Amino acid sequence: MGILNVQNVNKRFGGLKALSNVNLDVKENTVHAVIGPNGAGKSTLLNCLVGKLIPDTGTVTFQDKSVLGKKPFEINQMGISRVFQTPEIFSDLSVLENVMIPCFARRDGSFKVNALSNMMGQRDMVDQAEQMLIDLHMIDKRNMHAASMSRGDKRRLEMAMCLVQQPRLLLLDEPTAGMARADTNNTIDLLKQIKAERDITMVIIEHDMHVVFSLSDRITVLAQGTPLVEDIPENIKGHPKVKEAYLGEAA
Amino acid sequence: MLGLNRRDFAMLLLVAALALFAPFILNPFPTASGLSQFNAGYPDLMQRFVIFGIFAIGFNILFGLTGYLSFGHAAFLGVGSYSAVWMFKLLSMNVLPALVLSVVIAGLFALLIGYVSLRRSGIYFSILTLAFAQMSFNLAYSVLTPITNGETGLQLALDDPRILDAANTAGSVPVTSLFGLEMRSAVTLDLAGWSFTFSVGYYLCALIMLVAFYISVRLFRSPFGMMLRAIKTNQQRVNYTGLNSRPYTLAAFVISGMYAGLAGGLLACMDPLAGADRMQWTASGEVVLMTILGGAGTLIGPVLGAGFIKYFENIFSKINDSILHQWFSFLPDWMENLLVNIFYPFVGKGWHLTLGILFMLVVIFLPGGLVQGGQKIARKLGFGKKSNSDTPAE
Amino acid sequence: MSNSRFTRRGLLKTSAVGTAGLAMPMFFTSQANAFTNEPTGSTVTLGFNVPQSGPYADEGADELRAFQLAVEHLNGEGDGGMLSTFSSKTLDGTGILGKKVQFVTGDTQTKSDAARASAQSMIQKDGAVMISGGSSSGVAVAVQALCQEAGVIFMAGLTHSNDTTGKDKKANGFRHFFNAYMSAAALAPVLAQLYGTDRKVYSLTADYTWGWTQQESIKAATEAMGWTTINDVRTPLAATDFSSYIAPVLNSGADVLVLNHYGGNMVNSLTNAVQFGLRDKQVNGKNFEIVVPLYSELMAKGAGKNIAGIVGSQNWDWKLENEKGARYTGTNAFVQSFGAKYGFPPSQAAQTCYAQTLLYADAVNRGKSFNPCSVVEALEGFEFDGLGNGPTLYRKDDHQCFKDVVVVRGKENPENEFDLVEIVEVTPADKVTYAPDNPMFAGGDLGACNPGA
């Protein structure tokens, strides 16, 4: 069994069946993409993985432990980090502070009142965060106000915030949505770099086939809440069922 | 130094200097001059400046850092005062146990109210805190009179037990003290036309305020403070970063409630009477106004805001028409009367009007509060850097 | 600091507008003053602490007018007012003990806290030797306690709760105004005469200390003459609409409604009661009646026509001397000088504040010292006349004035906005006098006078 295992997950919203009998098995240190047309249930699936939604039936396990019923912060503490469609960062804080917060969360757990220690005085935390910024080539922006950065940089910062926690699993929700081609390529390079340098498993939910095929090891195609096929990228290309599902939407 | 960076330490020194020399700074006019009306350097008002400064510093820890706007903080001030007075009545006139108890009780009370109220955010949180505080006020004024002495306020009596103190033989109510050092004792320095009063009570308050201020600076710069600011900016990301935001906000709420309790306890130490009015929503509103007026989220802003409002309440409300006539008496009669008529609506019984106008002017032209005003002036005067004030993020 | 001198301030002071430390110097033993804020120059400063903001601001403004007038008269300006009718003749228009009287003012906001802050600033900053004024009992008790601690004299303004000279009495505090017990004692015989001795009372009571003491007093006094109290409902202080408290009254079988409210509460509850048409009803074969034990001109003004025919009590009324004769001498003199200066007759709050100022000044003159203990001694047991209330005693045991109480009724057809009440009866002082150990006043202790040094 892989690091993340989804079995027979069903989720209904009123009369609408958002997910039906979804099974997914993600192997350790692979990049697994979930694709599908709009409304296929990709985001619902993702929300079930991070604790925002609880499936009606079925199991979700991470490293053989169930994540169901756990709150988002607890799931994160288990080693799952999430990148949002629009970068969710602390825009009122500096770039360095943005990266330091997950460092503290990793060291101190979900809650600790260390109100009298000086944040900047904790060299190990600062070093960790700075090292991450160096790795992601943004150390020159360390004192910048996060709100004033470009969208691509915000994405990069969010990635840094996730990676600094050294998660076992990184969930990416359309990481290149709304980006210009250049930014998209930058993001692909960044993800490739992460994949090459770190032992990390990634689940990508993506629209952009270019991104999907350049990165993923396996692809699951979701349509109307059910997995259609799951295979390696080469076999997905030109798969008749996939073409049918997308109705020519695929590039 | 003291675990602070250079700028913060400089600010702490500045605040310490201001507090130490307040009796001089606040009495700029010779006693005999007409302008002495504007002198604020007498013990009672100076004590109020620093005590409400503590209250506002504490409020700022909650509002400035987490963005949760509590409209019921006066309840903790009131609870602190009641605890302190009860301590004076039952145990001893020493201020130390009174202060400890007021902080503890206010903290427990804040834990209770915060635990319930923090289940909601935004205006729903504000209204929950308001509801709790108004309940406390209404009950304190009526049903809880055996504990609070209702309308009159809880006060000391000759026949209180005071088990640790020697029996009272003097026939008058004893005064609060710190191991025998009486809070109300003072010494006066007459210098040329000026007169400066140094009181024990004020310096105790100022010392405690400095400690409170120092702790708040440390807190702002600590990982805990950063977490709170993170919660204010993006609660979603906080949750997905593995942090549980509820205990953080609750801790901030309790800490700020304890500050309020400390302020309430100090009020009672300086003047041992605890009135229910302290818990009314207007009192909660006052600390909100102090904080926003001074500059929410800044370190020194709340202290400035507190001083500003208390100054108006105590100085402007005392200017009556005969004082105005005195000021303008050198002018011809018609001009004197004209000027008195122009100014009179804004002072004395009209002090609220002036305060209201100033609220509006400050918030319209200085969105960052008085701190921003200070920065603007500093920049105009050619200080390139931001001087003694502080911005939330850096 | 070679050319500076540490000294107890005030010794060098030439102007009275100055600050003064509260208590004894700790570190420097210089010639200590005999008492707090001893006036050393040619002037003496009095502190007038009245509500200038909040619901009682108009009452405060009237008190302030009276204070100003009193200071003028003390300093020999104006027509002298009650100085000429006052039985004690030590006041001759040369100030107090030859010192010109100055005054400072402050805003109590009708909150204990604010009132104490304001009084503190008068004592510490302005060097006031006496604080006077106020328009509620909570404030009076709070400021009285402060003055006791600080060692200055407190001459209470309008405060009607039994507690002010009961369980919260203080040696440095004096009350000229009457109290809830006296109101009840004065009203009871008049009510019996007007409405008979077989009545059932339903009362609404403001839910705080003053309301309770008044309700207690009224209940005791009316039950003593045969009335029964069938229900007493406490109303929240913050209530503005009393309809839900008034609606059940008619159905309760009561035929008298007693409103133990003051200020805005009273105006609203009375307005509501009249709205419900209570006064047009017949219950138990009798006309339904409403009683408001404590009355004031400003409340009558606020209630407008609704006050017509409602009986209550007052400390004083500006028509007393004209209608009830020379026993109340001083009234006309005061009304004349007040009216000449401000254009309308004074309220009872104004009269009590004016009288308190004169009484203080006279006590200083008689005792020949501003020392609070000397003032206390001069005022205790002091019998006087000519201040508009007839012969009056400042009782030694509790520092309460005993004098006649005026029972009034709202006029049906007032001729103008100052002539809203008519005097029904004046209950003589001996009918409203109680023993110092009356249970309603028990539990307090004057303590010793405190000169502050």
Add this chain to the structure above:
Amino acid sequence: MDAIILQTLNGLDKGSAYALIALGLTLIFGTLGVVNFAHGALFMLGAFCAVTVSKLFQLSHKASEATGVDFMGQPKFEDVLYVKEWFGNDLGAWLIDWSVPLSILFAIPIMIGIGFIMERGLIKHFYKRPHADQILVTFGLAIVLQEVVKYFYGANPIPTPSPMAFRGSFDFGVMLGFDPNVIIYPYWRMVYFAFSLTLVGGVFAFLQFTTFGMVVRAGMADRETVGLLGINIDKRFTIMFGIAAAVAGLAGVMYTPINSPNYHMGMDFLVLSFVVVVVGGMGSLPGAVLAGFMLGILESFASLNEVKDIIPGIDQIIIYVVAIIILLTRPRGLMGRKGVMEE
């Protein structure tokens, strides 16, 4: 039984005042996203419109011949009312008697005007500012407005009676088969209840059935989209502010005979109306009305001695207790929408 009917009547009446104030407050909130702490002051200004009108009707000059003496012993001159001189004794007396209802005509343009000036001159600069700033500036404005009123009218309540025709009370009990005097209710309070129902109905109809209302409702739901459609939503919002001010003002005008107005009556209602709005759910008009009536009725029941015997002091805190319970069980109040004012 009779007590229940009686307190329900009382509650409906109290509730209508709460509902009217809360309606305007939530209207401003839902459309403009502004927390208006000066809304209570608008209610107070409305009440003083009525005071002003009745003062205008009572303007007088001194008669030329003295009749009697005044309290100072000076000759006294009777006041002669201008209205009686101009319109004759009967019409003059009628005008004075009916001054409160007539003030409505005066209050509508004045209050809309005040609303316009407030929005254009002050509030519009605060749309993008944090709620805390909005609270501070509108609170400052409220203080200024009430101090100005205090300067001109004093702090004492000013009696403004209803027309003679509506004084006294109506015996409901007899209609329902109870004994006389068991359930009585003042005529003017019934007028007030009917008036507020009409006003609430009018505002709803206006928003529901006019194009203007549709645009405003769309704007409440999604301001940006409506803006993108090329509709000048700002202008409409200004008008909405004027309407909200007028609703608060009219609530104040008609309230004056119930309780004599004073300068701080707005502050007395401010906290309460915020509680009502929040209990109803921020930005929900039906929620505000529902919560207003609900709290009014509960408050009335809590003032019964039978209830107070069980829980002492309950009438002091009932509103807050209910607010806490509702907010804890229904996170966004009775009918609130998600995402409004939760940040």
